[in-house]
Amino acid sequence: MQMTLKKRIVVICMGIFILNTLFFVSSRPHLIKEIKECYASGSVIVINKHITDRIIDKVKTLHLLLPAAAGGGGDPHFIGFVNAGKQVTYDVQGDPNKIYNILSDKDLQFNARFLPFFKKGANIMGEFGIKIGSSTIDIKRDDSPPRVNNKPMKLDEIIRLEDGSVSWYGKNLLIKTKEYSISISREQLSTYPFTRHLDFTVSVNKCGVLQDGVAPHGLLGQTASGCQGKNTIQGNYKDYEVSDLFGDDFKYNRYDPIPKWVC
Incomplete structure (x- = not known):
């Protein structure tokens, strides 16, 4: 035939x-x-x-499977990338007032500050810190504007970065790099309407997560490369703790941007 x-x-x-x-x-x-x-x-x-x-x-x-968008939110719950046709959901409670890495790749570092929640033993994500190449982005759960390189953004502003872009529309912040699109939103828990927190989704762009030759890691990032083995995450959640909002000093760090020489 x-x-x-x-x-x-x-x-x-x-x-x-x-x-x-x-x-x-x-x-x-x-x-x-x-x-x-x-x-x-x-x-x-x-x-x-x-x-x-x-x-x-x-x-x-x-x-031929397209990895659906992954993400996290609430107190907090995570949805991993598709792995072998399956998408896992899991919780990482962490410790209050500690900062953990969410996604680590060669030119991208995405960290979250966990804050205490009314529910005993639970936390929420109250602040995100992101490094893209030599640029930094941070956003809090309150009404303060996101900051790019420590400068407040204006509403509906689009900022072009050397290795990506940042857009702010109302309660939503959109970050794009060569490999990822990250959407961040400010939300309120339905059961605790006065508790604000940050949610996020991450999708992989058409060229995939390995175009830079580095497999991603982090509490969420590792589900995009399939390196977590039998467990949902490698090691212990404490292995993902960093010293500051833009830190890369954790066990499975992948962040190592190529230095750009300037005359």
Whole structure:
């Protein structure tokens, strides 16, 4: 039976993708090491928004699955990226007044300050600190404007960064980089209407999370690379604590932007 033109195009595109993927991995020895570690744990790797469970020697099975947006909020609850066709939900209570890394990648660091909540033993996310290259962004749960490089933003303002952009529309802050789109909103818990907190969603852009050769990590970020193994997160939540809002001094840090020389 002859294939239709549409099927031929699909087969050709899949072949091109497989060849590109194998070339991408083979040209980066450090990435192969990370993939082998994940592979040994029975996990999968997300590359170019595709999930494959065979990538070391050859691609045997290719699952065309788009990772849905991940995120977190409330007291706080997390929704991980799609991994092997499944999307996990989990809680990380943390400790009050401590700062934890949410997503760590080569040019992006996303941290959250946990604040005490009325509910015993629970916390909420009350402030976010984000580094993109040499730029910093911070937003609090109150009505104060977000700040970019310590300068308050204006409503409906769009700021272009060297490695991305920041937009502020009402209660929503949108941050875009080469690999990610992050949406942050100020919310109130329905059961405690006077308790304000920050929610966020993260989606992966079309080029995927490995275009910079670094697999992401963090309380949420690791679910995009499949490196968490059998547990929801690697290690203990204390392993993700950083010393300040823009800190990168935690066990699984991936933040290491390439310095840009200026004459």
